[in-house]
Amino acid sequence: MSFINKITKTGQGIFKIIKNPWLLNDILNRNENWEHKTPSDYKKGLRQISLPQLFPEFDGKLETVAFLDGGSLITDLLLIKNACKTFVSCKYFEIGTWRGESIINLVDVAEDLNTLDLDINDFEKYHFSEDYAKAHSYFIKENSKIKQHLGDSTKFDFAKLNKKFDVIFIDGNHHFDFVVSDTKNIFTHLVHENSIVIWHDYAYSPERIRFEILNAILKGTPEELHQNIYHVENTMCAIYIPKNFETNQLKLYDNPRRTFSVELKVN
Structure with a gap:
């Protein structure tokens, strides 16, 4: 590309950002930019442990x-279960929760x-579509065993629950400030x-780290607990569990360490 073409493209890019300022957020939130911000000890992601x-x-x-889009892998769901x-x-x-x-899938294993x-x-405040909002709680609307709390998690009064929980799943807004x-x-x-x-969504796939979420997890979790945060192999999830394990580091395109048997039927 010639020097003149580079200048022209740069000018066009700047004009587009001035006209559409939200494009700057897209650039700043690119995965490689978050990777550059990641502490040196985590440049290759969290240490990995296996489901077994x-x-x-x-x-x-x-x-x-x-x-469907917006859901979890089978291995993610079975990790929680x-x-x-x-x-x-x-x-x-x-x-x-979205569709629920x-x-x-936990009604038979959690009380x-x-x-x-x-x-x-x-939903309206964050400009979600009407169809997206209507899909909310699709699977759980009629289930009396599930307690649904409604509200923005950044404003919700968690203290009023007055209860400790055994398993907690964080799968809300996936931008840095919200995850923190x-x-x-x-x-x-x-x-x-x-x-x-x-x-959830610590990774885009089991082999591709989402560095914005990694940085948010580290920022939000007390530093003394970082040693017990892991990436669970074959999932898109990170986990905090107060135990120590032998770990390995993610290696892209590595040969599978294990395989799974799957049986499907349509309901």
């Missing part, structure tokens, strides 16, 4: 999987099920000494 390390009896069946199975009469809390696909998601006014806020609130108000905290 976490849960030697790992197994499971899911009754409700939509396979197996985490709940480690507690007797598990108390579960999640931020970010994650929590509906106290709680969700927090936006109410209709908040959700994480701080969880560790301030809802965690006990044996709680498990799981963040």
Whole structure:
């Protein structure tokens, strides 16, 4: 590309940003920019542990999987389910429910099920489409076992719950400030000494780290607990669990360390 063409393209780019300032946020939030901000010890992501390390009896069946955008991998859902199975009469809390696909799969393994998601006014405030808002709670509207708390998680009074939870799933707004806020609130108000905290979308895929979320997790979690935060292999999730494990580092295009058997039927 000639010097003149580069100058022309630069000028066009600057004009577009002036005309559409939101484009600057897109540039600043690119994954490589967040990667540059990441502390040196985490440039390759969190240390990895496997599902069998976490849960030697790992197994499971899911009754409700939509396979639609905005959902979770089968391994993500089974990670949450197996985490709940480690507690007797598990108390579960999640931020970010939308259709309710994650929590509906826990009705047989958790005793106290709680969700927090936006109410209709908040959907409008954050400019979600009407169709997106209508999909809210699709799977759980008629389930009396699930307690639905409504509101913006950055303004919600977590202290009023007056309860600690065994498993907490953070899957709300995935921008840095929101994940930091959700994480701080969880560790301030809802965690006990044996709680498990799981963040969804720590990675775009099991092999591609989402550095904005990684930085938010580190910012929101007390520093003395960082040693117990891991990336769970074969999932898009990070996990805090107060135990130590042998770990490995993510290696792109590595050969599979394990495979899974899957059986599907359409309901």
